[in-house]
Amino acid sequence: AQSVSQHNHHVILSEAASLELGCNYSYGGTVNLFWYVQYPGQHLQLLLKYFSGDPLVKGIKGFEAEFIKSKFSFNLRKPSVQWSDTAEYFCAVNPYTSGTYKYIFGTGTRLKVLA
Amino acid sequence: SAVISQKPSRDICQRGTSLTIQCQVDSQVTMMFWYRQQPGQSLTLIATANQGSEATYESGFVIDKFPISRPNLTFSTLTVSNMSPEDSSIYLCSVDPGGNQPQHFGDGTRLSIL
Numbered sequence: 196a197q198s199v200s201q202h203n204h205h206v207i208l209s210e211a212a213s214l215e216l217g218c219n220y221s222y223g224g225t226v227n228l229f230w231y232v233q234y235p236g237q238h239l240q241l242l243l244k245y246f247s248g249d250p251l252v253k254g255i256k257g258f259e260a261e262f263i264k265s266k267f268s269f270n271l272r273k274p275s276v277q278w279s280d281t282a283e284y285f286c287a288v289n290p291y292t293s294g295t296y297k298y299i300f301g302t303g304t305r306l307k308v309l310a
Numbered sequence: 311s312a313v314i315s316q317k318p319s320r321d322i323c324q325r326g327t328s329l330t331i332q333c334q335v336d337s338q339v340t341m342m343f344w345y346r347q348q349p350g351q352s353l354t355l356i357a358t359a360n361q362g363s364e365a366t367y368e369s370g371f372v373i374d375k376f377p378i379s380r381p382n383l384t385f386s387t388l389t390v391s392n393m394s395p396e397d398s399s400i401y402l403c404s405v406d407p408g409g410n411q412p413q414h415f416g417d418g419t420r421l422s423i424l
Contacts, residue, residue, distance in 0.1 A: 199352075229412055238314075239402070239415040246410065285352070296341055296406055297368075298413060300353040 197222045199288050201301035208276050209309050216271040216304050218260075218286035227289040228269040229298070230260055234282045242284070245269065256280070278310045312337050312407050316416035323423050328391045331419045333403030338383035341406040343413065344376070348399045356401075359386050393423045 202217045220226065230242040243254025250262040260271045269286060286301040313336040323329050333342065344356040356376055357365040365378040379387045390397055403416040 227412075231415075238417040241412050241414075244412050287353075296343075296358065296413075297355055298343075298353075299355075302352040 197288070197290055197299050199286055199299050199301040201284075201286055201304050203304045204302065205305045205307075207307045207309065210278055211275050212308075214271070214273040214276045214280075214306070216284055216286075216306075218269045218271065218301055220267050220269070220286075220288045220299070222267075222288065222290045225291040227291055228260075228262060229287040229289070230254065230258070230269075230271050231285045231287060232282045233285070233303075239285070242271070276306075276308050278308045280306060281308045282306060311411075312339065312405050312414045314403060314405060314414060314416035316403050316419055318419055319417060320420040321422070323393055323421065325394055325423055327393055328389055329393065329421065330387050330389045331401055331403070333386045333388070333416055335384045335405050337407070339405040339407060340383065342380065342386045343404045343406070344378065344386075344388045345402040345404065345415075346399045347402065347418070353402065356388070390421065393421075395423050398422050 198221050200219045228245040231239045232242050233239050242258050243252050245252045245262045253259045258273050262269050284304045287298045289298050315334045317332045342359045345353040346356055347353045355368050356371045357367045359365045359378050359380040361380050361383050375391050377389045400418045400420050402418040404413040406413055
């Protein structure tokens with residue numbers, strides 16, 4: 196079955212530290228990839244997406260992610276985190292099969308940034 | 311981007327009762343989706359709701375337990391029927407805006423069953 200793995204469930208960092216959150220998926224075909232963020236008390240918001248082209252994608256608030264097809268990975272990075280980045284981060288995969296709009300989500304990573 | 315309103319935002323219900331969650335979008339969309347997020351777990355797709363057709367349910371979810379309506383291109387409802395404590399979750403509505411855009415999500419409904 197198709198699945199998405201986020202290996203870090205809880206991450207605690209100090210401000211200005213660098214961040215990398217792992218995301219791996221199991222699907223051999225073409226995929227669309229997403230990172231969503233959920234700030235405390237708010238709804239899911241899109242951070243960035245990959246459909247095709249340059250495998251290094253840049254999103255909002257200084258986040259970026261790199262799609263490595265050979266590793267089935269789409270890791271999220273930020274060089275210097277801020278206290279306001281405290282949130283839960285979800286990786287999602289859309290297996291690109293004709294007529295399929297299904298998103299498969301990872302279990303999420305709770306990030307806490309200490310001021 | 312599409313603005314999605316979900317009601318209620320939260321509720322506490324008695325075992326055996328049913329609750330209907332509403333999802334309103336400020337623009338016409340073909341595809342709407344209902345997800346469940348159980349405590350400490352990821353989002354799981356319950357069903358896809360297209361206007362003018364029956365909802366398509368994912369494995370493990372059935373129409374009798376989660377009936378869905380999609381009367382027009384801006385509105386959908388999800389009913390959680392005959393609730394039990396295991397149904398305590400956050401239920402989220404999302405839409406596919408089209409034009410190769412990612413899904414947009416509502417604020418969710420936090421449901422607790424006593």
